[in-house]
Amino acid sequence: MNVQEKSVKAPVEVPYPMQSRQDLIVAAELEEELGTLRHDYGSVVPALMPFGEGKCWIAIGYEEVRQVMSDERFVVWKHRGNNYPRLRFNEGNRPPFRMAFDKMDGPEQIARRRVLAKHLSARRVMGMREETRNKIENFLDGFIAHGQGADMMKKFVEHVPLAVISDLLGVPADETDIFLEAALDHMNGRITSEEQANAHINKVNAYFDHLVARRHEEPGDDLISALLNDVGGTWDDEELGGVGFVLLTAGHDSTASIIGGILFWLAHxxxxxxxxxxxxxxxxxxxxxxxxxxxxxxxxxxxxxxxDVEIGGVVVKKDDGIHPVVHPANFDETVFENPDELNFAREGETHLRFGFGSHACPGNQLARMEIREVLDAVLNRFATFEAVNPSENWRGEMLMRGPKELKVNWTLEGDEN
Structure with missing residues (x-):
C-alpha cells in the first residue's frame, strides 16, 4: 500500500486552541485544521483547552493515538476531581459523576472490564439480534407512515439505539423520558454551567440508583441483574449505577450519530x-x-x-494532559492510502473509532450489530433512498457530529412501478 512517509516536524510553540461544544462546531473545519497541524507540525501538538488548567497536548496521528490509549503511563483516574484541561465544562471526571470502570486504570479496571466483557460478549449480542431486528422493523414502519420527506433522524434513527441499550440495561420503555434529555445534554456538550451539569448528572444518577435497588429485589434478564449476581464481580451499587450511566450515554448518542451519518452518506x-x-x-x-x-x-x-513520555517526537512531561483525538487519526495519510476516499475494499490497519487498549469501548460488538441490522433493514425495505435536498457540499456536512436531520424520499421494494 502506498502511504506517505511520516516525517519529524518542528515542534509547535504556540498551543492550538481546541474547540468545545461538540453539537455546535462544524467538525469539517476542525478536522481540516487538525490535518494541517499534523502535516505541518507533527502528530503531537501542544493545545489550549477551553476548560481546566495545566499543560496539555493533542495526539492526532494514528500511531500516537494508539500509544496514548494503550500506554499504561497515560492514565485516566489521576485527574478525577481535579481541574485538568478538558474539552467540556464537565466531561465525567469530577463529582457528582460516579466512579465507574471507565474512570479506572490498572488491575482494578481490568477486573471489572473482564466481567463486563463476559456479559457483552458476541454470543450475548447475537442473542439480542432477533429482538433488535423486530424493533427496527417496527420503527421503520412508523417512519414510513410519516410519508415522503420525513426526518429519518427523529422518526427512526434516534429510537433504535435507545431501545436496544434500554433493553440491555433493563430500563422499561416508559421510563426513558425520565433521564434522556439530561443524558443527551451531557453527551452533546450543551452544558454551560456547573449548576446545570450537576443537575443533569444527579438526575441520571438518581434514576440508576433506583433501578439498581429494584434489581436487588426483582432481578431480570438484563445487564444490571447479571452484574449484581456475577460471582466474579466486585461491583458495589454506586459503580453499577455508573455502569448504567456510561453505557446509556455512550451506547445511545454515539451509536445514533454513527448510524445517522452512514444513512446520510447513502441518501446522498x-x-x-x-x-x-x-x-x-x-x-x-x-x-x-x-x-x-x-x-x-x-x-x-x-x-x-x-x-515523562516521549511520543511523536516530543516529550510529554509528568502530570501533563494529553487528548488522543480519534477522527483525524483515522485519516492519517501515513497509515491509510487516500484517506479521504470511502473504499469498501480497504485492507490493512483498522480504524480507532471504538478506541484501543484497555479503555476501548466494551460495547463495540453491540454497536456493530445495531448498524448491521439497520442497514440490512433499510436496504431490504427501500428500492431507492435519496435525500430530499442533495447538495454539492454534503461531504462537508457529513463531518458534523451526526446529522441534525435527514429528510429522505424513497421507493419501497416492489413498488418501483
Whole structure:
C-alpha cells in the first residue's frame, strides 16, 4: 500500500486552541485544521483547552493515538476531581459523576472490564439480534407512515439505539423520558454551567440508583441483574449505577450519530446505496470503512502522564494532559492510502473509532450489530433512498457530529412501478 512517509516536524510553540461544544462546531473545519497541524507540525501538538488548567497536548496521528490509549503511563483516574484541561465544562471526571470502570486504570479496571466483557460478549449480542431486528422493523414502519420527506433522524434513527441499550440495561420503555434529555445534554456538550451539569448528572444518577435497588429485589434478564449476581464481580451499587450511566450515554448518542451519518452518506450517494443493496456480502467491510470515515464526535477524554513520555517526537512531561483525538487519526495519510476516499475494499490497519487498549469501548460488538441490522433493514425495505435536498457540499456536512436531520424520499421494494 502506498502511504506517505511520516516525517519529524518542528515542534509547535504556540498551543492550538481546541474547540468545545461538540453539537455546535462544524467538525469539517476542525478536522481540516487538525490535518494541517499534523502535516505541518507533527502528530503531537501542544493545545489550549477551553476548560481546566495545566499543560496539555493533542495526539492526532494514528500511531500516537494508539500509544496514548494503550500506554499504561497515560492514565485516566489521576485527574478525577481535579481541574485538568478538558474539552467540556464537565466531561465525567469530577463529582457528582460516579466512579465507574471507565474512570479506572490498572488491575482494578481490568477486573471489572473482564466481567463486563463476559456479559457483552458476541454470543450475548447475537442473542439480542432477533429482538433488535423486530424493533427496527417496527420503527421503520412508523417512519414510513410519516410519508415522503420525513426526518429519518427523529422518526427512526434516534429510537433504535435507545431501545436496544434500554433493553440491555433493563430500563422499561416508559421510563426513558425520565433521564434522556439530561443524558443527551451531557453527551452533546450543551452544558454551560456547573449548576446545570450537576443537575443533569444527579438526575441520571438518581434514576440508576433506583433501578439498581429494584434489581436487588426483582432481578431480570438484563445487564444490571447479571452484574449484581456475577460471582466474579466486585461491583458495589454506586459503580453499577455508573455502569448504567456510561453505557446509556455512550451506547445511545454515539451509536445514533454513527448510524445517522452512514444513512446520510447513502441518501446522498444513490450509487453506493444500490451497490450495497445488490452486493450484501460487502457489508461487513463497508461497515468498518464507514466507522473509519463517519465521525462520532470530536471530543475525547484526557489522559495524564505519570512520568515523562516521549511520543511523536516530543516529550510529554509528568502530570501533563494529553487528548488522543480519534477522527483525524483515522485519516492519517501515513497509515491509510487516500484517506479521504470511502473504499469498501480497504485492507490493512483498522480504524480507532471504538478506541484501543484497555479503555476501548466494551460495547463495540453491540454497536456493530445495531448498524448491521439497520442497514440490512433499510436496504431490504427501500428500492431507492435519496435525500430530499442533495447538495454539492454534503461531504462537508457529513463531518458534523451526526446529522441534525435527514429528510429522505424513497421507493419501497416492489413498488418501483
Amino acid at each position: 450517494d444513490p450509487e453506493r446505496f444500490a451497490y450495497l443493496k445488490h452486493n450484501r456480502e460487502v457489508l461487513p467491510r463497508a461497515i468498518e470503512e464507514f466507522l473509519r470515515v463517519v465521525p462520532a464526535g470530536t471530543g475525547t477524554r484526557v489522559r495524564i502522564a505519570t512520568e
